[in-house]
């Protein structure tokens with residue numbers, strides 16, 4: 001149980017759904033805008049959702065955005081579900097901070113800021129790597145023999161995310177984009193997706209960063225064993241997160257809840273972020289009002305998680321990278337939906353009859 005007077009308890013208590021009046025005003029404004037009703041398709045839906053999130057119509061453009069990349073390692077990688085060595089986690093964290101990773105390039109393209117946090121890599125980086133030290137453990141424990149995280153580690157990682165979200169909003173960021181790096185983390189994500197959607201591990205588990213053949217079969221068996229050994233169930237979301245999640249997933253849960261409490265939109269990425277969103281939605285169903293699905297990734301858990309969350313993706317580009325890359329690619333489209341509402345003429349302002 002979450003203590004009501006803890007950072008998580010206070011955050012959960014602060015989360016209420018998006019603003020129905022602002023949504024109704026946005027729907028009416030869409031009809032008044034100089035276009036046939038419905039002709040801007042999902043851009044209309046997005047604009048109305050942003051209005052409901054902000055509580056005003058037209059909604060403010062969700063900028064500047066901050067991409068928060070959390071890096072952690074995974075004990076389950078001792079069984080080799082990922083074809084990549086664990087050192088790649090730290091190398092990629094440094095790469096994201098250094099500006100050369102895919103998400104770094106895409107964030108520059110979208111005009112978003114990027115911050116990287118080590119929440120528990122096996123290898124700590126020197127300070128000049130530009131990665132913020134929020135280390136909780138040197139990776140998780142092997143989830144196929146017991147919980148990946150202790151309850152205290154899980155809570156600490158969630159609180160890192162809560163603090164990152166609150167600080168970002170306090171510094172003026174108006175949109176959050178959580179991302180991750182962590183060799184082995186699609187094994188944990190598949191386990192979370194199975195626990196929270198009921199999809200069997202054989203169907204929730206995908207290639208991740210390149211598992212195939214015997215390795216992919218082993219990965220599926222590891223996911224099934226981890227859920228079974230820990231008795232992970234959606235009925236106890238925090239225990240399930242500690243059992244089969246990662247430190248980066250827990251930190252992302254914190255960002256997702258912290259942003260919802262601050263009524264700031266979050267753009268969701270691939271299977272890792274979506275698996276964290278399933279946990280966060282189980283803790284606070286109203287929080288999903290504040291989340292926009294940036295894309296539907298190719299990893300099989302993505303479609304199942306989006307369906308369970310009731311979210312339609314902005315993009316479908318066949319991405320299977322993570323880092324926050326797909327979410328940040330969607331950002332300009334999300335921002336466009338708000339700009340249209342603020343700047344388009346209305347039939348009245350243009351002196352044109354709205355038609356039939």
Ligand SMILES: Cc1cc2ncn([C@H]3O[C@H](COP(=O)(O)O)[C@@H](O)[C@H]3O)c2cc1C
Pocket residue numbers: 081082083084088089092180181182183184185186187207208209210211321322323
């Ligand atoms: C070079 C490289 C860059 C990445 N950027 C994101 N990931 C993605 O792949 C990893 C998860 O896949 P798995 O569970 O199969 O290990 C995570 O680091 C995720 O962010 C990468 C993976 C690699 C190898």
Ligand SMILES: O=C(O)c1cccnc1
Pocket residue numbers: 186207208209269270271272273297298299302319320321322323
């Ligand atoms: O969908 C993702 O987030 C993803 C897919 C493959 C590898 N890493 C992450």
